[in-house]
Amino acid sequence: xxxxxxxxxxxxxxxxxxxxxxxxGNAPHWxxxxxxxxxxLTDGDxxxxxxxxxxxxxxxxxxxxLLYKSRINMSEPIDIIAVRSDDEYEKVAPARQGSxxxxxxxxxxxxxxxFVLNLSQNESWxxxxxxxxxxxxxxxxxxxxxxxxxxxxxxxxxxxLSDKQMQxxxxxxxxxxxxxxxxxxxxxxxxxxxxSDANDRTHQPLVRAExxxxxxxxxxxxxxxxxxxxxxxxxxxRLSVEEAIQxxxxxxxxxxLKAVQDYFYKTLxxxxxxxxxxxxxxxxxxxxxxxxxxxTSTQQMPPGSAxxxxxxxxxxxxxxxxxxxxxxESVIANPKQDNPAAHxxxxxxxxxxxxxxxxxxELGNAVALDNKDPMTHYYLALYKFQQARTTGxxxxxxxxxxxxxxxxxxxxxxxxxxxxxxxxxQTEGGGLRAATDSIRAAMQLSPRRxxxxxxxxxxxxxxxxxxxxxxxxxxxxxxxxxxxxxxx
Numbered sequence: 001x002x003x004x005x006x007x008x009x010x011x012x013x014x015x016x017x018x019x020x021x022x023x024x025g026n027a028p029h030w031x032x033x034x035x036x037x038x039x040x041l042t043d044g045d046x047x048x049x050x051x052x053x054x055x056x057x058x059x060x061x062x063x064x065x066l067l068y069k070s071r072i073n074m075s076e077p078i079d080i081i082a083v084r085s086d087d088e089y090e091k092v093a094p095a096r097q098g099s100x101x102x103x104x105x106x107x108x109x110x111x112x113x114x115f116v117l118n119l120s121q122n123e124s125w126x127x128x129x130x131x132x133x134x135x136x137x138x139x140x141x142x143x144x145x146x147x148x149x150x151x152x153x154x155x156x157x158x159x160x161l162s163d164k165q166m167q168x169x170x171x172x173x174x175x176x177x178x179x180x181x182x183x184x185x186x187x188x189x190x191x192x193x194x195x196s197d198a199n200d201r202t203h204q205p206l207v208r209a210e211x212x213x214x215x216x217x218x219x220x221x222x223x224x225x226x227x228x229x230x231x232x233x234x235x236x237x238r239l240s241v242e243e244a245i246q247x248x249x250x251x252x253x254x255x256x257l258k259a260v261q262d263y264f265y266k267t268l269x270x271x272x273x274x275x276x277x278x279x280x281x282x283x284x285x286x287x288x289x290x291x292x293x294x295x296t297s298t299q300q301m302p303p304g305s306a307x308x309x310x311x312x313x314x315x316x317x318x319x320x321x322x323x324x325x326x327x328x329e330s331v332i333a334n335p336k337q338d339n340p341a342a343h344x345x346x347x348x349x350x351x352x353x354x355x356x357x358x359x360x361x362e363l364g365n366a367v368a369l370d371n372k373d374p375m376t377h378y379y380l381a382l383y384k385f386q387q388a389r390t391t392g393x394x395x396x397x398x399x400x401x402x403x404x405x406x407x408x409x410x411x412x413x414x415x416x417x418x419x420x421x422x423x424x425x426q427t428e429g430g431g432l433r434a435a436t437d438s439i440r441a442a443m444q445l446s447p448r449r450x451x452x453x454x455x456x457x458x459x460x461x462x463x464x465x466x467x468x469x470x471x472x473x474x475x476x477x478x479x480x481x482x483x484x485x486x487x488x
Contacts, residue, residue, distance in 0.1 A: 030301035035294050037074070041306055051163075052082060054291035055125045058161050061288035062168070063136050066156070066219060073139040075416040075445040076110070077375070081313055082117035082124070089118035092310070094317050103127035107316045108135075110417050111348070111382065114313050129157045139416075142447045144231055145194050150208055151215030154178075160279035163291035167284035169216060169267075170274030178209040179271060182264060185209075190253040191241045216267075217260045223249070304337025312345040325349060332365075340366035340373045347379050351386055359383045374411035377404040378418060385421050394428060401425050416446035423455055432463045 033040040033049045038056050040049040064072050083089045090096075093105055093116065103121035106128060107114035113135060117124040133156040137149055158172040171179045185206055188196075193214070196207045218224050230248035233239045245253045308331055314324035331342045343366035350359035360383060366376040381404040388395040395401055405422040408415060419442035426435035436459055443452045460469035 030306045032299050032301055033296050034299075035296050038080070041301060041309065050294070050296055051291065052119075052125070053296065054163065054294050055161055056080070057294050058166070058287050058289055058291075059125070059129065059132060059159065060136075062159060062166065063133065063140075063156065065288050066152075067141065068224070069140055072136065073414055073445050075139045075414050077112040077412070077415070078115070078135075079112060079309070079313060080115040080117065081310065082119050084119045086118065086120050089116075089120070092116060092314060092317070092320065093118075095319055106131045107313065109316065111378070114316065116313065123160075126157070126159075129159060130154075133157065138448050139446055142231070143235075145234075146196055147193055147207070147211040147214065148227065148231075151211035151213075151218075154208060154212035155215045155219065158274070160284070161287060162279050162284075164287055165279055165284040166287045167274055167277070167279045169220070169271060170276075171271055172212070173209070176272070176275060177205070178212055179268065179275075181206060181209045182213060183268075187257065187261065190245065190257050194241050213264050214260055216271075217263045220267075221263065302337075302339075304331045304334065304339055305341070307331055307337070308339055308342045308345065312341060312348075315345060315349050321349075338369065340370040340376055343369070344373070344376045344379050347383065351379075351383055354386075354390055356383055356387045374408050377407045378415075380404045381408070381418070381421055381425075385424065395425060398425055398429055402429070414445055416442045416449070416452075419445070420449075420452055420455065423459070427455075427459055427462060432459055435459050 031042060031049075033042065033053060035053050035057055037060060038053050040053050042049045060072060064070070081092070083092060089102075093102065096102075102118065103124040104115060104117045104127035106116070115128050115131065117128065121127070130153050133153045134149065137152065154172050155169070158168055158170045160167040160170075171177070187210055188206060193207065193210055218227055226248045230244045233244035233247050234241070237244075239247065242253055245251070245256055249256050251259070307327060311324040311327040311331070314320040314327075317324075325346070328342045328346055331337045331339070332346075343362045347359040347362035347366070350356070350362060359379075363376060363380050363383065366373060367380075370376070381401045384395050384397055384401045402422060402425045405418050405425065408418045409422070412418070419438045423435045423438035423442065426432075426438060436456070439452060439456045439459060443449070443456065446452065457469045460466075
C-alpha cells in the first residue's frame, strides 16, 4: 500500500499523558490502520478505528463533490490525534478559556498540521470540520473574497454523517441563530457583503449568516461556476462588484439578492428540519463514500513510536512543551524505544530556539538510526533554510539541501513547502528555470500562499524578466491562460 501522508492517532490511554510512563504490564498495544488517504494509530479496537477513519474519508469526498474537484491536494503532512476521555484530552489540549472542555483543537504549521480530537465528545470530528474545510480550501481553491470562505465553511460544518448516509444544509449556528437573524434583520446589499473583510466586520453575525445562505444558494442551485466567473471578473478584469455580478449571474446585485432571499424562505422548512433531525442510516442522502467500501490494512507498532508522536505534537503546545521534551529524552534514553522521529522532534524544538548546532546534532542522530526517514530529510533542509534566513547569509550545503528536498518530494509529490524551499535553493544555485518549475508546483498545491507568489517574482527579477516580475504579484498567476482558468 502506498505511503499514507495523514496520520490519525487514536489514543486510548490510561491515566498519563505519555504511554511510556506506564508500568510495563499496563503498556498499551498499538496498531496502525491505513486507508487510501488517512492512517489511524490506535491502541483501541479496529472497529472503532475504522469508524473514525471513515468519517475523515467521507469529509474529504464530500468536499470534492461540493467543489466539483476530481483531485484533492493535501499539500502538507497532517497528523490527527484522538484521545478517548476528557482527562486525556485536558492533558494534551492548550489552556482552556472559559468553562468546559472542547471536542477538538488544531495546530497549524508550515511543516505539518495537527488535529486533536476528544473522542469522549459525541461526533468530535464535527468540531474540526470548519478547520478542515479551511485547510482544503487553502490547498484547492484560489484566493477569494472573505464571504466565499465564510459561507463555504459554515455550510460544510453542517455536515452530518453515518456509515451510509449524510445530511448537509442545516443551520450550523448555535440554536438556529442564522435563520433567526436572516428573518429578523435587514440584509446587507451584495456589494457591502462582498466587500466585508474578515478582520474588520461591524456586522459580523449578519455577514456570517448571509454568507452561509448565499453559499447555500450557490451550491444547491448549481451556481458555483458563476461564482468562479465573478471572481475572475473581479481579479483579472478589474471590474466593479456590480459589473462582475452582472457578467457572472446575468442580473443586477439587487436582483441576485432578491433571488437568494426567495430561496431562503422557500427552503427554510427543510433547513430547520435538517437542523433538528439527527442523521441516521434511514435519514438523509447517500454518503459520498460508504464506510463498508473503505478498505484498510493493519500493522503492529513498535514500542515507543506512539509516545514519540504524541510528544512531537505536544512540543507545539507551549504549556506542554517541557513535559513533551522530557518524554522524548526518555524515549531516546531507552535503546529499545529510540527512534528517528524522537530525534527529529527535538531537532525541530531546537530550531524554534535558533539552536542550530543542537538541531543538526539531533538530525545526525536521526539519520544514523534511519537514513530513509523522509521527514528527517525535510528537517535537514529546513534547518539550513532557517539558518540562512536568520543570519542573512547564503545557504550552507546548498547541494545537500536540494538533495534532501528531492528525497522528500519523491516521498510526497504534494508537499508545497518542500517545493518552495527547493525553488529558493535552486535560485541561489543559479538554476532559474528549475526554480520557476518548483515554485509553480508549490503555487498550484497551495494557491493562497502570497510568499510563494513573491518568490516567483524574485525569480523573474533574477532572470531580468522585469515585466513579469512587476505584473505577476498583481495577478497572482504566472501567465494569461492561468489567469483565465484559475476560477474554472
